[in-house]
Amino acid sequence: MSFSAFSLDPKLLSTLPTAIIEPSRIQQLAIPAVLEGQDVLALAQTGSGKTYAYGLPLLQQLSQLSAASLSAVVIVPTRELAVQVMQNLAPLAQAVNLRVDVLCGGEAIELQIERLTQPINLVVATPGRLLALAQQGVIQFDHVQSLVLDEADRLLDMGFIADINALIALMPKGQRLLFSATLPEPLTALAEQILSASCVRIEAHAVNSTVTDIAQTLYHVNKGSKAKALIHLITLHQWSQVLVFVNAKDDADTLCKKLLKAGINAAALHGDKEQALRSQTLALFKSRKLTVLIATDVLARGIHIDALPVVINVDLPAQAAVYVHRIGRTARAGLSGVALSLVSHSELQSLDAIRTLIGQTLPLTELVGFTVTDKPTSATSKRAPRDKQANRRTANKRSISDFKKQKTAR
Template sequence: MSFSVFQLNPTLLTALPPAVTEPSRVQQLAIPAILAGQDVLALAQTGSGKTYAYGLPLLQRLSLSPEVGLSAVVIVPTRELASQVMQDLAPLAQALNLRVDMLCGGQAIELQVERLTQPANLIVATPGRLLALAQQGVIQFEHLQSLVLDEADRLLDMGFIGDINALIAMMPTGQRLLFSATLPEPLTTLAEQVLTTAHVRIQAHVINSAVADIAQTLYHVNKGSKAKALIHLITLHQWSQVLVFVNAKDDVDSLCKKLVKAGINAAALHGDKEQAVRSHTLEQFKNQQLTVLVATDVLSRGIHIDALPVVINVDLPSQAAVYVHRIGRTARAGLSGVALSLVSHAELLSLDAIRLLTRQALPLAELAGFAVTDKPTSEASKRAPRDKQANRRTANKRSISDFTKRKPTR
């Protein structure tokens, strides 16, 4: 099938990257529905082309009335994803003489306000910054035709739902487009509240599934052995690029230092880094100036790195859906990839949740040279909270008289 079947503007199609020649499954299903003005809930695996699935029809519709001003807003959960969506859509918009702007934290809000004196036709934004500018009256939504929630399950989760609800309350009723690779059951109701009752549900792949071309291996290791195991695997396989996920920001920095000390070309990326540093580090990794990038989940969603061969979870995520997004940084656009996870005893419940969500067995393997000697924690081995409190009170006694003091009777 060719993109020409959608009767899109030839100029728009000419602006697509040379590698994009045929529409993916989600694009085949979503583009006609969006062109027809329908609300859409689209579920498709990572790396399946969701940005163009909504971007192409939106830009086509905006090109019919460019003089209106701001007609479409794309909301994403992270600055990195905002930047990537902007990079994907800006050349297409420019070909149609449409203006696209990006608004997110980490950039001076004064510069953004100044840029917005020239109205954009489409804005890509993170929720907090978009809401701040809307509340200041810098952005007006009166002509808004379409709202996109990209990585919708993350935007409907507790961290963002307040800002999303506040923004929707400021917007006119119009086309709502929700795209995600995963949608845990508790969030389905929230998604349907954002959409109209007549929305189209598109499921290009089995919901919450990982890409079949990702070879997944999970190693059972001691918690304290994870850094050494990671260094061993990187040194043994000599991969050209490795994206490593860790849950906590402090652990990202600590692990990165150990990799560098071991002679591995590595850098760290997380939310406490300045935006300029985050952008530069990610660009270095994309350009293969870095071998290993250690990151938190700021890079787990939507980020595309050409032909990334390996993703490693040093920590399993606490939310099962995040596992699908993390490993989806590899095997994108029809390529294959490898996903490794280092699992300790304490993470076995998280692994069970991942197995349940993805409907995959995901057996644990042994890593040669890294025997598991940790003992699994059990409820019986844990002291009751009351006993702990009693122990602390005992430790605070300063003399034998403290133990024998009694309250006077009345």
């Protein structure tokens, strides 16, 4: 099947990246439904081409409108993803004389207000900044015909439901498109709330599944050995590009220092970094001038690297669906990739949840040279609360006694 089957404007198709030869499964299913103006709930794996699945038909619709007004809104969870979507859609929009802009935090709102004085057809935005601009009366949604919630599950995970409901309340009724890699219960509830009863549900792949071209390996290691194990794996395989995930910002910085000390070219990327530095770091990684990028989940959705070979989970995510998104950074657009995870005893419960979600056994193997010596925690291994309280009382008595001795000595 070719893109010509959709009767899309040839000018749109001529600006697609040369690597995109034929439509992916999600594009084959979603483009006709979006062109027909239907509400859509689309479920597809990360890296399967969701942006063009809604972007191509939306731009086709907008190009046929006579009024030069804001007619479509795409809401995404992170700044990095907003920029990525903008970069994908901007060349297509320009080809059909449409104007697209990105509105998210990290950029002075005054600059965005100035840009919005010019006509705009489609915006890609994060919820907080878009709502702030709307509440200030800078942006109006009177003519919006289509709303896209991209990475809808992550929007809910990150607590944006109130902002999303507030934005929807400001928009006229129109086409609603929800695109997601997983389908948690809160997303099902949101879909029932905002999509029409006749909406089209598209499942390009089994719900909550992972890409078959990703080779998943899980190593059982001691919690305190994870940094050394990571350094060992990177050195052993001599990977040119590695995306590493951790759960906390401080852990990202600490791990980065250990890798730099070991002579590995690495950088950390998380929400506490200035936007300019985040953009610079990501650019260095994309251009392969940086070997290892250590990131938190907040930024996971905006990291699109062509042919990224390896993703490593130093920490398993607390939410099973996040695992699907993390490893989906590799094996994109039909390519293969490797996903490694370092799992300690304390993460076995999280691993069980991941196994249940994706329906795979994911066996644990031991990494050569890293024997597991940690003991699994159990109720019997924990000290009774009474003992802990007794220890605290003893410590307090000693502190008071020491203080009295010091006072007498003076």
